[in-house]
Amino acid sequence: MKQLGYEIVESIAIAIEQVYEHRMRSLLTALGVMIGIIAVTLMGSAIRGIDVGFTSNLSILGMNTFYLEKWPWKDVGDNWIQYRNRPPIPASYSEKLNNSILSTENSSLIIAVPMVKNRRKISKDDRNIQGVEIIGTNADYPLVDNAEIELGRFLSEVEVLRGRNVVVLGHEVAASLFPEDLEESIGAYVNIQDIKYKVTGVYKKQGSVLGIGNFDKNVLMPLPSMRKFFVSKRYHSATIKIQKKEEASFEDATDEITGAVRLIRGLKPGQKDNFSINQSTAVAEEIAPVKRGIAIAGFGITGLALFVGAIGIMNITFVSVQERTKEIGTRRAIGARKRAILIQFLMEANMICLIGGIIGVFISFLIKLVLQRFIPEFPLIMSGQLILVAMLVSVLTGIGSGIAPAWKASRLDPAEALRHE
Amino acid sequence: MNSPVIEIVGVKKIYDLGETEVRALNGVDLQIVENDYMAIMGPSGSGKSTMMNLLGCLDTPSEGQYLFAGEDVAEMTDDELADIRNRRIGFVFQSFNLLAKATTLRNVELPLVYAGLHPDTRRERAKEALVKVGLSDRMTHRPNELSGGQRQRVAIARALVNKPSILLADEPTGNLDSKTGEEIMALFDQLHQLGNTIILVTHEDDIAMHAKRCVRLRDGIVESDKKI
Numbered sequence: 001m002k003q004l005g006y007e008i009v010e011s012i013a014i015a016i017e018q019v020y021e022h023r024m025r026s027l028l029t030a031l032g033v034m035i036g037i038i039a040v041t042l043m044g045s046a047i048r049g050i051d052v053g054f055t056s057n058l059s060i061l062g063m064n065t066f067y068l069e070k071w072p073w074k075d076v077g078d079n080w081i082q083y084r085n086r087p088p089i090p091a092s093y094s095e096k097l098n099n100s101i102l103s104t105e106n107s108s109l110i111i112a113v114p115m116v117k118n119r120r121k122i123s124k125d126d127r128n129i130q131g132v133e134i135i136g137t138n139a140d141y142p143l144v145d146n147a148e149i150e151l152g153r154f155l156s157e158v159e160v161l162r163g164r165n166v167v168v169l170g171h172e173v174a175a176s177l178f179p180e181d182l183e184e185s186i187g188a189y190v191n192i193q194d195i196k197y198k199v200t201g202v203y204k205k206q207g208s209v210l211g212i213g214n215f216d217k218n219v220l221m222p223l224p225s226m227r228k229f230f231v232s233k234r235y236h237s238a239t240i241k242i243q244k245k246e247e248a249s250f251e252d253a254t255d256e257i258t259g260a261v262r263l264i265r266g267l268k269p270g271q272k273d274n275f276s277i278n279q280s281t282a283v284a285e286e287i288a289p290v291k292r293g294i295a296i297a298g299f300g301i302t303g304l305a306l307f308v309g310a311i312g313i314m315n316i317t318f319v320s321v322q323e324r325t326k327e328i329g330t331r332r333a334i335g336a337r338k339r340a341i342l343i344q345f346l347m348e349a350n351m352i353c354l355i356g357g358i359i360g361v362f363i364s365f366l367i368k369l370v371l372q373r374f375i376p377e378f379p380l381i382m383s384g385q386l387i388l389v390a391m392l393v394s395v396l397t398g399i400g401s402g403i404a405p406a407w408k409a410s411r412l413d414p415a416e417a418l419r420h421e
Numbered sequence: 422m423n424s425p426v427i428e429i430v431g432v433k434k435i436y437d438l439g440e441t442e443v444r445a446l447n448g449v450d451l452q453i454v455e456n457d458y459m460a461i462m463g464p465s466g467s468g469k470s471t472m473m474n475l476l477g478c479l480d481t482p483s484e485g486q487y488l489f490a491g492e493d494v495a496e497m498t499d500d501e502l503a504d505i506r507n508r509r510i511g512f513v514f515q516s517f518n519l520l521a522k523a524t525t526l527r528n529v530e531l532p533l534v535y536a537g538l539h540p541d542t543r544r545e546r547a548k549e550a551l552v553k554v555g556l557s558d559r560m561t562h563r564p565n566e567l568s569g570g571q572r573q574r575v576a577i578a579r580a581l582v583n584k585p586s587i588l589l590a591d592e593p594t595g596n597l598d599s600k601t602g603e604e605i606m607a608l609f610d611q612l613h614q615l616g617n618t619i620i621l622v623t624h625e626d627d628i629a630m631h632a633k634r635c636v637r638l639r640d641g642i643v644e645s646d647k648k649i
Contacts (some may be wrong), residue, residue, distance in 0.1 A: 003537025010534045017522055330518040333479060334579065335507020335535040337500050415479040418514070 011344040015351040030356030032309020037360025043298025044386040049379030068240040072276040086274045088237035100260040108248030115239040124177040136226025144243045152186040152201030163224030167197045171205040172216035310401035317405035329417030342410040349402025357394025427453040432485035445471035447641035460629035463638035511580025513590035519564045550578040570601035587618040
């Protein structure tokens with residue numbers, strides 16, 4: 001056992017010596033492994049980044065929140081026309097739903113809040129920001145939303161009832177209209193289509209959302225003010241945001257909403273639902289194929305690069321065995337067992353792979369830094385676990401590529417190897 | 422006083438080359454006792470190298486018996502042969518066979534690595550061996566910084582370091598000029614006087630004259646075995 005230990009230490013020393021001796025050759029040989037490790041590390045970082053980013057996005061959408069809408073969030077494909085022909089969801093459904101919640105014993109739900117949306121440009125003096133999502137709602141909105149107010153306050157009951165021209169700005173909107181000092185925004189007036197609105201509050205930054213929209217680019221105002229100016233009552237479909245009780249199950253909550261809306265709409269048994277109840281988990285299902293795509297591409301590139309790299313290392317190790325046949329003979333003559341020679345060349349192949357792996361991880365780290373600097377919303381998270389996996393993959397590649405030449409070296413006839421020049 | 426270290430009885434080594442077979446050794450009997458100083462001579466093709474490989478446990482006989490310190494080599498596993506080479510035999514080669522990148526000390530230590538000795542013990546024993554061959558001032562040099570004679574001394578130190586039963590030298594002066602060769606032979610003489618068992622394989626009479634016993638091989642058999 002002790003002897004094996006010393007043999008391993010010796011083989012590490014030889015491997016370092018050999019790699020240093022043939023620096024250029026080793027580095028070029030390690031290139032394939034390097035690329036493979038970069039691919040596997042970046043892929044892992046991207047998947048992890050998407051996962052983490054998504055979980056935080058889902059919490060913005062609300063884990064206990066349902067969205068009653070005309071359209072489902074999933075891809076409707078060729079059936080879109082059937083969805084288009086559904087009647088719009090009027091904002092007044094929120095009140096009807098709230099009545100239903102009140103009259104239901106042990107309701108699974110807490111409250112329903114209407115949201116009517118439209119996109120507009122907002123300006124302040126010579127500054128403006130395009131494509132802002134204007135949401136008309138009521139004073140109960142904070143009950144169905146996790147976002148926190150950074151400055152000022154949310155819309156008041158009275159402002160909503162009277163249809164006052166007041167707004168709460170998303171963080172990005174406030175930051176672009178009041179770049180010097182965010183506090184100036186409270187009480188100031190902004191213009192939406194030449195109408196003045198007084199700012200009552202500004203939201204905290206929520207972060208961007210992968211493909212589901214940017215919640216920092218929202219503006220909230222009383223539903224009646226929204227109505228007055230932008231939306232045709234008859235055709236515009238609203239979103240009803242419904243909060244379920246923490247302890248209630250998703251099935252019960254969905255059943256309750258479905259029953260209530262069917263009752264409101266007077267649908268007969270057998271008639272299909274003509275509305276959609278959307279939930280944040282539906283989005284998670286949507287993202288699964290994206291993650292799968294990244295994983296497949298990543299594994300493909302990784303596998304190919306590692307395979308090519310492993311062949312290169314195998315080749316160079318065969319060359320090394322050939323070059324050092326006499327040395328192998330000498331070592332055998334002075335008492336090295338077969339396993340000592342096997343370990344020696346395995347270690348040499350491994351050293352090249354490990355160097356490739358370390359450089360690969362380092363380059364991945366640099367790529368990550370650069371990406372995050374220039375595309376900050378690109379989600380990449382490099383965990384220690386991932387780096388460990390990358391190193392393990394390098395070592396396995398090293399063993400895989402070194403085993404054949406090392407085996408050959410250890411089986412050489414010592415007498416013949418000694419005669420080799 | 423002298424018990425046999427090596428006992429060879431009717432040893433044959435036959436190489437099968439497909440259609441023909443080569444009888445490199447064709448029935449050799451030989452006894453080597455402790456503190457023997459023996460030269461093995463013979464023209465090329467006489468079986469000298471084969472004899473050397475067999476004596477050095479690098480190869481096993483096709484027929485016959487080879488007892489090393491009473492143990493039958495033919496029945497040993499590869500690992501056991503490696504251990505015999507490591508602990509009982511010290512090799513000295515014509516072209517020194519040193520590791521080019523390693524220092525003198527590390528070269529001499531190498532057999533002790535495979536013997537599983539602690540690094541401190543290895544260092545100490547390697548230094549002792551280098552003192553014996555008169556190279557105590559060259560421990561950190563690399564082979565390319567040494568003369569041919571010095572390199573062969575390093576190789577001899579490496580052969581001695583594990584206190585082997587026999588020293589097996591294959592044309593040890595073959596790559597040296599005659600003056601340096603004489604110095605190396607003087608070292609062997611000295612080691613013999615200190616009690617080492619030495620086997621020289623050579624084709625030079627001058628070198629063989631240093632030995633106390635000369636075995637001549639021809640066509641795979643012992644032609645003569647004389648005291649000098």
